[in-house]
Amino acid sequence: MKGSLLYEGKAKRVYHTDDPEQLILSYKDDATAFNGKKKESFPGKGRLNNLITSKVFQSLHQQHIKTHFIQALNETEQLVYKTDIVPLEVVVRNKAAGSITRRLGITEQTLFQPPILELFYKNDELNDPLINDVHAYHLTGIREQDLLFIKEQALLINEHLSHIFQKAGLELIDFKLEFGFLADGRLVLSDEISPDTCRLWDLETGTKMDKDVFREEIGSLTDTYERILQRLEESVCAK
């Protein structure tokens, strides 16, 4: 049963449940970009991100990736295991887009082989700065072996996600992951994987089909996310 509100973030509300080790994530219709400076509400977006994330996490479970996800409860909510989130945003990039093009002057679409992994410190006041491993040990208290595990998992998840999206006619350009510790101390994938947290380009046309549609105002966010969900459903059924 849904209990009291534990936390409200930019895209989700988190509620307690009867079980102290489980939480309910409720996906909101709000979209934010540029660290909350651009904000708008899109009716139906919460449903789409809940259903897309649920589908992606289920696919990752089939590939034996351990995550916080238990099950979707309804159109906008999912049941997850409570985790103590490591305040790191782990970004994996297969091609250049977004902040790396501005920060390092790399042309959009440049292929990264091997993929580039970047760590950002999750801190709104500091604008989520890019940090190195030693910064991460210092700022988050994470142990060396746990950071190594996170990096290995992120690169493995990149392989699985690239395949999942490729079957749906999408190229995975980059994405952000978060990890957290379960009550028993195990480190698992947490948060969400959706077009809010991934860059996805149509495999044939290169059309942007993710939150860049909102960031760059180049189309309808909900129409785009609906197409992603449809394609994922069709490609899973076609398997």
Ligand code: C5P
């Ligand atoms: O902005 P940047 O290019 O660094 O983003 C890399 C990837 O991480 C993008 O897919 C973006 O949507 C995602 N991201 C995110 N949450 C953030 C920052 C980036 O989901 N706070």
